[in-house]
Amino acid sequence: MLGTRTAPTAGKRSLVLAIAAGAITTGAALSMSAPAAHAATQTTAKTATSASAQSQPGAREVESCWFSGTFWWCKNRYGAPVYSRGDNPTVVGYMYTTTSWFKCRKEGRRSNNGPHPNRWEWTQADNGVWGWMSDGDIYSETNTLPDSPCPQ
Known part of the structure; x- marks a missing residue:
C-alpha cells in the first residue's frame, strides 16, 4: 500500500x-x-x-582526609569502635561524630574488606581514651595521613 x-x-x-x-x-x-x-x-x-x-557496598567517597590545625580530619561511620593497642585489642570507646580527627595511620592485622584491609588510624575516642579505628570505618581516603609517628 x-x-x-x-x-x-x-x-x-x-x-x-x-x-x-x-x-x-x-x-x-x-x-x-x-x-x-x-x-x-x-x-x-x-x-x-x-x-x-x-x-556500591563498601565504596568510599572520593574526598581525602584533610589537615587542619594539628590533626588530620576524616569522615567516618557514626558509632565506630576505637580499639586498644596490642595483640588482643578490645573496644576502649566509640566515635559518635561523623567527622573526626586522627594523628596517623599504620598497617596491622586485617580489619575490613575495604581498599586498605590492614590499615588502622590512631585517634581519641569520644570518651577521651586513645586507640585505633579500623580504616573500614572511615569513608575518606586515608592515604594522606602520615604513617609516623604512630604508637606501636
Missing part, C-alpha cells in the same frame, strides 16, 4: 526518542561557552561518581 504510513513500533519509538534527546543535549552543549560546558561535564561526572560510590 503505497502512500500509507504505519505506526512506529516500540523499538522505533525508542530510537526516535534517543536521537531527539541526543540532538537536544548536543544543541545545549554547543550553545554553552567552553568553561560552562566543562563545568557542566565535571558536575555530571562528580554526581555520577558519587552516586556510583554510594550504590
Whole structure:
C-alpha cells in the first residue's frame, strides 16, 4: 500500500526518542561557552561518581582526609569502635561524630574488606581514651595521613 504510513513500533519509538534527546543535549552543549560546558561535564561526572560510590557496598567517597590545625580530619561511620593497642585489642570507646580527627595511620592485622584491609588510624575516642579505628570505618581516603609517628 503505497502512500500509507504505519505506526512506529516500540523499538522505533525508542530510537526516535534517543536521537531527539541526543540532538537536544548536543544543541545545549554547543550553545554553552567552553568553561560552562566543562563545568557542566565535571558536575555530571562528580554526581555520577558519587552516586556510583554510594550504590556500591563498601565504596568510599572520593574526598581525602584533610589537615587542619594539628590533626588530620576524616569522615567516618557514626558509632565506630576505637580499639586498644596490642595483640588482643578490645573496644576502649566509640566515635559518635561523623567527622573526626586522627594523628596517623599504620598497617596491622586485617580489619575490613575495604581498599586498605590492614590499615588502622590512631585517634581519641569520644570518651577521651586513645586507640585505633579500623580504616573500614572511615569513608575518606586515608592515604594522606602520615604513617609516623604512630604508637606501636
